[in-house]
Every structure is written in C-alpha cells, then in structure tokens.
Amino acid sequence: MQILEARNLKKFYREKGREVEAVRDVSLTLAAGEILAFLGPNGAGKTTSIKMIAGLIRPDDGWVRICDRDPHHQPQALKLLGAVLEGNRNVYWRYTPEENLEYFGVLRGMSQNAARKRAADLLERFNLAHKRRALVQSLSRGMQQKLAIAVSLMHQPSLLLLDEPTLGLDVEATEDVKRLVREIVQEGCAILLTTHQLAIAEELSNRVAIINKGEIVTEETTDELIRQFSGSAYVIETERPIDAERVRKLHLLGLECATSRTIHVADAPMLYQVLAILKPLPILQIQKDQANLTDVFLKLVRGDEA
Ligand SMILES: Nc1ncnc2c1ncn2[C@@H]1O[C@H](COP(=O)(O)OP(=O)(O)O)[C@@H](O)[C@H]1O
Ligand SMILES: [Mg+2]
Numbered sequence: 001m002q003i004l005e006a007r008n009l010k011k012f013y014r015e016k017g018r019e020v021e022a023v024r025d026v027s028l029t030l031a032a033g034e035i036l037a038f039l040g041p042n043g044a045g046k047t048t049s050i051k052m053i054a055g056l057i058r059p060d061d062g063w064v065r066i067c068d069r070d071p072h073h074q075p076q077a078l079k080l081l082g083a084v085l086e087g088n089r090n091v092y093w094r095y096t097p098e099e100n101l102e103y104f105g106v107l108r109g110m111s112q113n114a115a116r117k118r119a120a121d122l123l124e125r126f127n128l129a130h131k132r133r134a135l136v137q138s139l140s141r142g143m144q145q146k147l148a149i150a151v152s153l154m155h156q157p158s159l160l161l162l163d164e165p166t167l168g169l170d171v172e173a174t175e176d177v178k179r180l181v182r183e184i185v186q187e188g189c190a191i192l193l194t195t196h197q198l199a200i201a202e203e204l205s206n207r208v209a210i211i212n213k214g215e216i217v218t219e220e221t222t223d224e225l226i227r228q229f230s231g232s233a234y235v236i237e238t239e240r241p242i243d244a245e246r247v248r249k250l251h252l253l254g255l256e257c258a259t260s261r262t263i264h265v266a267d268a269p270m271l272y273q274v275l276a277i278l279k280p281l282p283i284l285q286i287q288k289d290q291a292n293l294t295d296v297f298l299k300l301v302r303g304d305e306a
Contacts, residue, residue, distance in 0.1 A: 001067065003080075003159050003190035004030040004053065008062035011048050022048040024214035026062075030159065030190040035181070037205035037222070038194045039293075041301055045214040046194045047086050050161050053192070054083045066159055079108060082152030083161040090148035093137040097128050097147050100136065105154040115154065122150040126180065142173025149180060160184060160191045166200060178204060202226070202293040212301050222293070229296045231289035232267045236274060239282040249277045 011023040023045040030036050040046050051057045053064050055071030055078055064070065069077035084090050091100045098119055105115030123129045126146045131139055136147065145165060152160060162181070166174045174197075181204055185191050195201050201208065202222060209219040218225070241260035242250075250256075250263065253273060257263050261284070265271045271286070 002029050002065075003032050003034075003067060004028060004192065005065045006049070006053055006062070007064075009049060009052050009059045009064070010061040011045075011052060011057065012060050021214050023052070023059075026211065026214070026216055028053075028192070028209055028216075028219075030192060032158065032188045032190050033185055034207065035185050035191045035193055035205045037201035037208045037293075038192055038211065039198070039201060039208060039297060040194075040211035044211045046211060047163055049211070050083070050085070050163050050192065050194065054081060054085075054161055079155060080158045081161070082155070082157035082159070084145075084148045084152050084163065084165055085161075086163045086167075091136055091144065091151055094135060096133050096135060097123060097139075097150075098132040100147060100151055101154055104151045108155040110155060118154055122153060126150045127176070140173070142169045142176065145169060145173065146176060146180070149177065153184065158189060160189050162191060162193045164194055164196065166195060166197055174200070198293040198297055208293070208296075210297065210300055218300055225296055226291050226293065229291035229299065231291075233289040234265045234268075234271050235287045235289075236263045236265060236271070236278070237261055237284040237286075238278065239284045242278070242281065246277055246281075250274065253277075 006026060006028045009023055009026040013020040013022055026045065026049045028036065028038070038046055038049070048057070052059045053071070058072060064072065066077045066080050069080070071077040071081065092103070095103070101119035101122060102112070102115045105118060106112060110118065123132050126149070128143060128147060128150070131143060136144060139147070149162070149165065166177050169177065178200060181191060181193070193201065193204065205222045207219065207221050208225055210217050238261045242257055247257060253270070255263055255265070255274065263274060265274050
C-alpha cells in the first residue's frame with residue numbers, strides 16, 4: 001500500500017487582485033521505507049504542496065490520501081502524519097524539550113504516561129537528554145531542529161514531511177539530522193524531504209521529484225536520474241607515463257593522450273580496447289563521467305546545456 005498518494009493538487013492565491021498559481025499540478029506517491037526528495041527553485045510550490053499534504057491548506061483541486069485516508073476530511077489521517085515545516089515555528093521556545101515532546105504527544109492522542117516514556121526515548125536517541133530541562137530558546141539552532149523532528153515523531157507517524165530540515169545548520173548538526181533521517185526511514189517511515197542542499201538529497205533519497213513553476217517536471221529514481229544525465233566517457237590515469245610504442249597504438253585508435261599519464265575514452269567498448277593496449281601498466285584510476293543531482297537539477301530547471 002502507498003503511504004502517500006497525492007493527485008493533481010492545485011492551489012491558487014489571490015494577491016492584490018492578481019492570481020498566483022502557487023501549485024498547478026502536483027502528484028506524488030510514497031511507499032513505506034522510501035525517501036522522496038522534493039526539489040525545486042524558490043517559489044516553485046514545494047511548501048504549498050507540503051501544506052496541502054499535511055491538511056493545513058485546502059487544495060483548490062486534486063486530492064491527498066495518507067494510508068488511504070483523506071487528511072482534509074478524516075482527522076485519523078493526521079495521526080499517521082508528522083511534519084517539520086519551514087522556519088522555526090514547530091516547537092514552543094519558552095518551554096523545555098521535555099515539555100514540548102510531552103505536550104505534542106498528548107495533543108496527538110497519546111496518554112500522559114506513554115508520552116513521557118516516548119519523550120525520554122527520543123531525547124536519548126536525539127542526543128538531547130542533557131538539555132531536556134533547558135528552555136528551547138537557549139538551545140542551538142541544530143538542537144532546536146532535532147527537537148522539532150523528535151516532536152514530529154512522538155506519535156510514530158507513517159509519513160514524515162520535512163521541509164528544509166537542514167537549513168541554517170552547521171556541519172555537525174547536518175550530519176546528525178542525516179543520520180536520524182536514515183534511521184527513521186529504516187524503521188519503515190516514508191519521508192518527503194525538501195532541501196536546497198542537493199548533495200544531501202542525492203545521499204538520502206531513493207527517488208527525486210522536481211517541481212518548477214507549480215508543476216512536477218521530472219519524477220525518477222535517484223540512481224536512474226543520475227545515470228540518464230551522466231555521460232558515457234571515461235578518464236584513465238596510469239601510474240607512470242605511457243611509453244612511445246603505446247602512444248602510437250592509441251593513436252591508431254584515434255586517441256591522443258591528454259597528458260603523459262591520462263587518456264580520455266568515449267565509451268565502454270573503447271575503454272577495453274585501450275586497457276588491452278595499456279596492459280600490464282599499473283592503472284592509478286578509471287573514472288566515469290558521472291553527473292550529480294546538481295547537474296541534473298540545473299539542466300532540468302534552468303535548461304542549462306551539458
Ligand atoms: N499565502 C500565500 N499568499 C499568496 N501567495 C503565496 C502564499 N504562499 C505562497 N505563495 C506563493 O506561491 C508560490 C509558491 O510558494 P511556496 O510553496 O512557498 O514555494 P517553495 O516552497 O517552493 O519556495 C510563490 O510564488 C509564493 O509567493
Ligand atoms: Mg518552501
């Protein structure tokens with residue numbers, strides 16, 4: 001069963017008499033144990049889509065199902081959902097981490113006892129136990145963000161919506177959040193993740209959906225997307241300079257050495273012909289012309305040429 005199914009979501013805003021098409025057509029699905037990176041430039045409609053999925057704003061058209069329930073009409077759907085929205089408004093700054101966790105747990109239907117126990121577990125796991133009685137406003141941004149994620153997990157949701165969870169975090173806190181995301185998904189949660197840090201999206205996601213001007217322009221597994229945008233070329237580097245006799249043989253194949261130790265090869269069949277010539281020279285490395293998510297993103301969103 002799909003954990004999330006969103007179909008043809010649309011949202012228009014009226015601003016100063018003008019209509020803004022925030023989301024024109026967004027469909028997304030997510031299965032248990034999957035991380036979908038939801039990427040797009042500023043203003044593309046990511047946060048608006050996430051708010052519709054979370055039941056916070058009503059779509060003008062289209063529908064959302066979380067484990068077959070409609071968050072806009074069936075309040076039980078909200079129990080299946082955890083969300084950390086953009087910005088810092090997910091926790092109460094004048095309360096402690098412990099109080100926040102217990103408060104939100106009870107708010108989502110947990111007993112006081114169950115909430116207390118789960119809060120203690122999460123504080124431990126998120127490395128926040130030593131700060132459990134400090135005011136949230138006194139914590140670092142990274143700790144506040146970890147707390148916001150912990151709060152969203154109190155009631156063990158099936159679907160977690162993370163809107164820019166690593167924005168403004170330092171390297172260490174970012175690593176912490178990445179580790180937690182991996183753990184949460186291994187426990188079977190489905191995660192919808194937006195981030196501007198494409199390296200993080202590439203590392204964490206199984207699939208990528210790219211939104212531009214309110215519409216999904218691409219949806220594909222992360223590996224396949226990167227494969228599609230990667231070239232077929234290789235660069236071979238030898239440990240020592242290639243001798244004149246081999247240079248001559250490579251020349252017959254139409255290849256020039258880029259330096260005395262590097263050769264560029266167009267594709268895999270050619271790679272093996274070149275390796276046969278080089279044999280038994282020690283090879284330092286063979287590198288494939290590999291795209292990354294940033295290359296893919298820029299080409300799809302800005303229409304950049306390769
Ligand atoms: N409450 C609102 N009223 C008017 N326009 C809005 C509102 N929320 C978002 N928008 C507009 O909708 C578009 C999409 O915004 P948003 O969903 O926040 O994009 P993203 O999260 O991808 O940056 C933007 O043009 C934004 O200005
Ligand atoms: Mg946003």
